[in-house]
Amino acid sequence: MKVITRFAPSPTGFLHVGGARSALFNYLFAKQNGGQIILRIEDTDIERNKEEYITGITDAFKWLGIGFDLTYKQSDNFPIHRKYIEKLISSGKAYISKEEIKKEGDRNEVIRFKNPNKDVTVDDIIKGQVKFNTTELGDFVIAKSLDEPIFHLSNVVDDITSGITHVIRGEEHLSNTPRQILIWEAINEVSLPRYAHIPLILSENREKISKRKHGEIVSVEYYKEQGYLRDALLNFLVLLGWNPGNDEEILSIDQMIEKFNIEKVQKAGAVFNREKLDWFNKQYMSKLSNEDFIDHCSKFVPKWLSNKPELFGRALHIIREKIHSFGDIAKIFEKGSEMNFIQDLGEYTADSLLWKKNPNKEIASNHLKEIKKLLDTIAKDNFTSEVVKSAIWPYAEGNGKGDVLWPFRFALTGQEKSPDPFSSAYILGKDESLVRIDLAISKLM
RNA sequence: GGCCCUAUCGUCUAACGGUUAGGACAUUGCCUUCUCAAGGCAGUAAUCCGGGUUCGAUUCCCGGUAGGGUCACCA
Numbered sequence: 001m002k003v004i005t006r007f008a009p010s011p012t013g014f015l016h017v018g019g020a021r022s023a024l025f026n027y028l029f030a031k032q033n034g035g036q037i038i039l040r041i042e043d044t045d046i047e048r049n050k051e052e053y054i055t056g057i058t059d060a061f062k063w064l065g066i067g068f069d070l071t072y073k074q075s076d077n078f079p080i081h082r083k084y085i086e087k088l089i090s091s092g093k094a095y096i097s098k099e100e101i102k103k104e105g106d107r108n109e110v111i112r113f114k115n116p117n118k119d120v121t122v123d124d125i126i127k128g129q130v131k132f133n134t135t136e137l138g139d140f141v142i143a144k145s146l147d148e149p150i151f152h153l154s155n156v157v158d159d160i161t162s163g164i165t166h167v168i169r170g171e172e173h174l175s176n177t178p179r180q181i182l183i184w185e186a187i188n189e190v191s192l193p194r195y196a197h198i199p200l201i202l203s204e205n206r207e208k209i210s211k212r213k214h215g216e217i218v219s220v221e222y223y224k225e226q227g228y229l230r231d232a233l234l235n236f237l238v239l240l241g242w243n244p245g246n247d248e249e250i251l252s253i254d255q256m257i258e259k260f261n262i263e264k265v266q267k268a269g270a271v272f273n274r275e276k277l278d279w280f281n282k283q284y285m286s287k288l289s290n291e292d293f294i295d296h297c298s299k300f301v302p303k304w305l306s307n308k309p310e311l312f313g314r315a316l317h318i319i320r321e322k323i324h325s326f327g328d329i330a331k332i333f334e335k336g337s338e339m340n341f342i343q344d345l346g347e348y349t350a351d352s353l354l355w356k357k358n359p360n361k362e363i364a365s366n367h368l369k370e371i372k373k374l375l376d377t378i379a380k381d382n383f384t385s386e387v388v389k390s391a392i393w394p395y396a397e398g399n400g401k402g403d404v405l406w407p408f409r410f411a412l413t414g415q416e417k418s419p420d421p422f423s424s425a426y427i428l429g430k431d432e433s434l435v436r437i438d439l440a441i442s443k444l445m
Numbered sequence: 446g447g448c449c450c451u452a453u454c455g456u457c458u459a460a461c462g463g464u465u466a467g468g469a470c471a472u473u474g475c476c477u478u479c480u481c482a483a484g485g486c487a488g489u490a491a492u493c494c495g496g497g498u499u500c501g502a503u504u505c506c507c508g509g510u511a512g513g514g515u516c517a518c519c520a
Contacts, residue, residue, distance in 0.1 A: 010520045045519055099518075110518050127450070136448070136516085144518050151520050175449055175515045199451080199513095206512060236457095239469095243458060247468045266458080268451050269513065276457065276470045282483095321483045338481060355479065393478080405479040417481040 003035025005166045010042045011053035013211055015060035015220040018201040021237040026168045027066050028260040038162055039068040043075045044154045060220040064230050074154050081149040084157045093186040112139040120178040125196040126265050132178040156183045160190055168196045196262055199241050200269040227300055227326025232281040240270040278324040300329040314427045318419045341413035348414040350443040355406035364407040365444040371408050372437050385426035411440030
């Protein structure tokens with residue numbers, strides 16, 4: 001039997017990280033079984049759906065690299081849904097019911113499923129056997145009219161007509177499952193799919209994360225815009241609720257397909273830990289070549305810097321060390337941040353040039369004068385951090401590293417926190433470095 | 446509240462019924478060029494509680510407790 005899975009979002013918002021993980025699990029399971037995965041947009045509630053969300057969702061999957069074998073909108077199947085509703089009615093499994101209108105928009109006639117009031121056991125791959133008594137569900141509504149099916153009916157009919165073999169979805173659907181099984185059995189065309197309800201992704205305080213309560217961090221688009229690598233996001237997500245059974249953590253999509261095991265998915269919810277995501281992202285960023293890295297960061301580099309590609313090139317090494325996502329680039333170059341010295345030395349006081357452990361203006365001034373002499377011996381086109389370091393290092397060791405290096409670094413950067421002085425000098429270049437040292441010396445007079 | 450699910454370091458998790466309860470993130474300390482970052486090393490830190498079953502429970506069973514999900518003419 002060929003495996004067919006599906007991811008079935010409703011277009012009422014952008015793609016949620018929990019949705020992305022559900023889709024990923026469906027994808028991995030389908031791929032490792034040589035099966036197919038369908039993207040079904042569940043847009044039966046015309047009033048709440050928005051076209052922009054459909055493109056938002058499909059764009060997010062394009063970015064993630066999760067491809068579908070088939071994509072369709074559920075509303076395209078309304079005629080088929082109608083056929084099944086009619087069939088259920090004519091076979092006495094459903095009926096047209098007269099209703100009292102409780103709220104605006106209510107119909108005075110809806111279609112209800114005739115509940116056989118029996119026990120239904122969901123045989124779940126992850127949760128095991130879960131027994132429900134369906135009596136309390138009553139004769140639930142399956143359509144507002146022949147042409148307006150609602151969730152449970154459309155969902156089941158589409159699963160049946162698409163030949164879905166495995167329903168892998170979030171745990172919030174577990175309690176919907178008995179209803180759907182009842183409908184599935186009433187239609188009685190194909191045997192039940194296997195169900196797998198995956199645990200929820202939780203917030204810090206252990207509740208289901210939602211856009212409403214937790215904001216933009218729940219949407220995949222946010223991570224795309226913040227400059228995260230898709231492989232890092234996917235890697236982070238796949239390990240929320242599943243692991244390969246050993247200490248391996250960095251997994252490519254191919255490795256995930258090979259190693260994923262739906263039966264080993266965790267039963268309990270997992271807290272979404274942004275710091276760990278950042279760590280994954282850093283791991284993946286560090287694997288990038290300089291060329292790829294530059295490609296990824298182009299949209300985050302401030303204009304004044306992207307206009308000076310040589311300067312940017314000299315700073316690249318340091319930038320790569322400092323950031324956890326490409327979006328961080330904008331932050332480290334903000335005024336007052338650690339890399340802003342490249343653009344703008346900024347104001348500082350003479351006292352800040354003095355090393356805390358030995359604050360003495362004359363000593364600092366003399367060291368800076370000596371550093372200047374040493375730097376002057378280096379040819380302009382040979383002014384690399386290694387060369388600068390080898391020129392200054394012996395002097396610093398001989399005269400107290402802190403005494404020499406603190407004023408040196410501070411003169412170059414004007415900041416308490418910054419890259420080391422050798423790298424800073426290299427980034428700034430010989431001329432600018434000397435200018436800044438002169439300025440520092442004059443401040444100390 | 447009814448129904449349902451869940452329970453190992455702060456977080457993600459590993460552990461045929463027998464382990465000094467392992468790893469990762471975070472955190473702390475140290476080292477690595479003065480600060481920062483990165484890196485290296487080391488450390489702190491967990492089986493929710495109570496009963497069973499068993500020679501022996503993190504592991505199996507029951508009960509509490511706590512958290513979560515769900516109860517639409519939404520999906």
